[in-house]
Amino acid sequence: MPELPEVEIARRNLERWFQGHRIVRAEADATRVFRGAEQAHFTRLTGRVKSLERKGKYLLITLEGGHGLMAHLGMTGKFVRRKQGESVPYSRARFHLDDGHVVHFSDPRLFGRMEPVPARELWELPAVKALGRDPLTEGLTGPQLQEAVGDSRQDLKVALMDQGRVAGLGNIHAAEALFRAGLHPARKPGTLTPDDWKHLARAIHAAFDFAFKEQEGEDITYLEEAGSVNRFRVYGRAEGPCSKCGTTVESFTQGGRTTHFCPKCQPLSSVASPAARKGAAAGKGTASAVTRPKPRSRSR
Numbered sequence: 001m002p003e004l005p006e007v008e009i010a011r012r013n014l015e016r017w018f019q020g021h022r023i024v025r026a027e028a029d030a031t032r033v034f035r036g037a038e039q040a041h042f043t044r045l046t047g048r049v050k051s052l053e054r055k056g057k058y059l060l061i062t063l064e065g066g067h068g069l070m071a072h073l074g075m076t077g078k079f080v081r082r083k084q085g086e087s088v089p090y091s092r093a094r095f096h097l098d099d100g101h102v103v104h105f106s107d108p109r110l111f112g113r114m115e116p117v118p119a120r121e122l123w124e125l126p127a128v129k130a131l132g133r134d135p136l137t138e139g140l141t142g143p144q145l146q147e148a149v150g151d152s153r154q155d156l157k158v159a160l161m162d163q164g165r166v167a168g169l170g171n172i173h174a175a176e177a178l179f180r181a182g183l184h185p186a187r188k189p190g191t192l193t194p195d196d197w198k199h200l201a202r203a204i205h206a207a208f209d210f211a212f213k214e215q216e217g218e219d220i221t222y223l224e225e226a227g228s229v230n231r232f233r234v235y236g237r238a239e240g241p242c243s244k245c246g247t248t249v250e251s252f253t254q255g256g257r258t259t260h261f262c263p264k265c266q267p268l269s270s271v272a273s274p275a276a277r278k279g280a281a282a283g284k285g286t287a288s289a290v291t292r293p294k295p296r297s298r299s300r
């Protein structure tokens with residue numbers, strides 16, 4: 001499932017494919033990727049691409065003539081480039097280029113979204129305006145992460161996935177970052193130390209860098225697809241050994257999603273977290289490491 005790194009890879013590919021070329025024809029099938037948007041306006045998306053921007057998981061494409069397109073890959077959407085005449089499974093929309101290539105938007109499950117709008121309105125779309133800080137284009141330091149997430153009363157992983165706080169983290173990379181930082185997904189943001197935030201911000205960048213290294217290329221295979229190999233450190237590894245310590249990786253449901261974590265590397269007790277240990281935060285947190293999240297009351 002595409003998150004910030006996968007969408008950024010798509011952006012870089014599109015930028016390279018469109019560079020120096022013109023879209024001679026744009027066409028789209030009537031599918032629900034257009035939802036309330038004007039599907040007919042997709043055919044206006046011709047000529048040169050002036051800019052290809054991204055915020056979180058949203059792609060914002062500006063063409064000459066003032067036309068724009070917001071694209072969201074949803075769960076299974078991807079852009080692929082093929083020679084004219086080659087078929088692409090689940091192709092929902094197509095850009096025909098003047099170099100004999102066709103850029104397809106392929107989406108088997110149709111959770112992706114396309115919204116053709118005037119380019120000047122792209123950044124004003126409510127879904128885009130509601131996004132929080134983009135770690136890649138706007139930077140993300142420990143203090144910035146604490147400012148964005150620290151006041152949330154939700155579990156740390158759920159708060160990290162809140163697109164209005166940090167834009168672009170989803171289930172996979174939130175789990176990977178927490179594992180790298182040694183933080184339990186059910187920690188409450190208010191219990192983290194400045195060192196914890198610093199480690200977590202670095203871990204988010206490290207998880208993204210790893211994803212770029214493993215996945216960047218013309219064609220991307222998402223984890224849920226046949227033929228993909230799970231190269232992630234903790235995500236999808238429940239019941240298997242932790243890649244760091246060998247302890248059995250556990251999973252539980254959190255905010256409606258499955259969370260994977262190592263109970264030894266990511267203890268729930270703040271006193272046992274590597275960052276807290278390093279900072280010798282004596283007297284803080286509880287004395288014993290609790291490895292399973294307790295049932296939580298939802299009072300606010």
Ligand SMILES: [Zn+2]
Pocket residue numbers: 242243244245246247262263264265266
């Ligand atoms: Zn471990």
